[in-house]
Amino acid sequence: MIPAQFDYQAPKTLNEAINLLAQHPDDAKILAGGHSLIPAMKLRLAQPALLVDIGRIKDLSYIREDGNQILIGATTTHYQMESSALLKNICPLLPECASQIGDVQVRNKGTIGGSLAHADPAGDWPAAIIALRGSMVVTGPSGDRVITADDFFVDLLTTAMQPGEILREIRIEKPQGRFGQAYQKVPHPASGFAVVGVAVTLNLASDGSCQSSGVGITGVASKAYRATAVESALGNKKLDEATIADAASHAADGVDANSDLHASGEYRRQLAQVHTRRAIAAAAARAR
Numbered sequence: 001m002i003p004a005q006f007d008y009q010a011p012k013t014l015n016e017a018i019n020l021l022a023q024h025p026d027d028a029k030i031l032a033g034g035h036s037l038i039p040a041m042k043l044r045l046a047q048p049a050l051l052v053d054i055g056r057i058k059d060l061s062y063i064r065e066d067g068n069q070i071l072i073g074a075t076t077t078h079y080q081m082e083s084s085a086l087l088k089n090i091c092p093l094l095p096e097c098a099s100q101i102g103d104v105q106v107r108n109k110g111t112i113g114g115s116l117a118h119a120d121p122a123g124d125w126p127a128a129i130i131a132l133r134g135s136m137v138v139t140g141p142s143g144d145r146v147i148t149a150d151d152f153f154v155d156l157l158t159t160a161m162q163p164g165e166i167l168r169e170i171r172i173e174k175p176q177g178r179f180g181q182a183y184q185k186v187p188h189p190a191s192g193f194a195v196v197g198v199a200v201t202l203n204l205a206s207d208g209s210c211q212s213s214g215v216g217i218t219g220v221a222s223k224a225y226r227a228t229a230v231e232s233a234l235g236n237k238k239l240d241e242a243t244i245a246d247a248a249s250h251a252a253d254g255v256d257a258n259s260d261l262h263a264s265g266e267y268r269r270q271l272a273q274v275h276t277r278r279a280i281a282a283a284a285a286r287a288r
């Protein structure tokens with residue numbers, strides 16, 4: 001398939017990119033790794049007149065610590081996330097999630113910012129960033145604004161970003177104390193996209209009871225969501241088998257589950273419950 005004709009610009013700075021978007025408010029699109037946008041263009045589902053390639057902007061690809069936060073530049077690739085020694089040490093959920101995205105080619109080109117901005121209902125990153133209570137720094141003609149993960153994902157392929165804005169950074173609070181994390185996924189056998197994906201992060205007290213939890217679920221509904229009923233059911237309880245099973249049974253409470261060629265809504269709800277139970281158990285077992 002051949003995309004419709006388009007112009008291409010590769011700005012060197014974020015300001016140049018913002019200006020280009022402002023000059024073409026209706027027909028420009030940002031190009032990051034191109035692994036969602038280019039397939040859509042080839043199918044002519046997207047026909048931008050101008051691609052603004054942010055891949056040449058310096059200082060948009062990084063993973064670093066800043067006080068009690070982890071800062072991730074938007075064009076950091078899935079592979080850089082997967083292979084980061086820093087993340088493996090301080091927030092292993094992120095490399096674990098990255099390692100399960102697509103295949104090696106997708107991970108080498110695709111970016112965390114592109115994935116979050118695209119808001120594919122079967123994308124992996126939204127679940128992890130919701131579980132970690134991360135936030136997105138978006139920038140536009142009027143400067144930066146910070147949007148929490150809970151507010152960022154609005155609907156199918158829709159985020160809280162305004163036209164002309166660029167996602168430039170993802171911020172995560174560094175996990176502290178006795179914590180455990182896990183990502184459990186049922187991948188589509190061809191693409192690797194999540195039929196269901198569950199990200200869990202737990203903080204445990206010294207007696208092993210739950211102090212706090214974060215549960216993000218993707219693949220089930222039109223957008224990734226926080227499983228608040230699971231988090232409430234975990235409360236401050238001791239994480240024995242019965243408590244985990246009971247909490248996980250709420251994984252799809254109040255959710256309108258997607259039915260499609262790959263799985264019925266009922267099956268997705270069942271998968272969400274099973275994999276939430278497994279992810280909580282794995283996170284609890286890893287907590288140290």
Ligand SMILES: Cc1cc2nc3c(=O)[nH]c(=O)nc-3n(C[C@H](O)[C@H](O)[C@H](O)COP(=O)(O)OP(=O)(O)OC[C@H]3O[C@@H](n4cnc5c(N)ncnc54)[C@H](O)[C@@H]3O)c2cc1C
Binds near residue numbers: 101114122166168
């Ligand atoms: C074969 C295949 C298998 C895949 N499997 C998986 C999988 O298992 N799990 C998974 O999660 N994903 C999967 N993907 C998608 C992949 O992770 C994409 O890389 C990702 O969704 C988009 O990131 P990108 O950098 O390629 O963005 P692009 O394709 O360049 O852009 C995607 C969209 O986001 C916008 N955008 C990009 N960056 C920004 C930014 N910084 N600010 C604002 N808007 C921006 C673009 O304008 C575009 O609308 C797969 C893709 C393919 C082709």
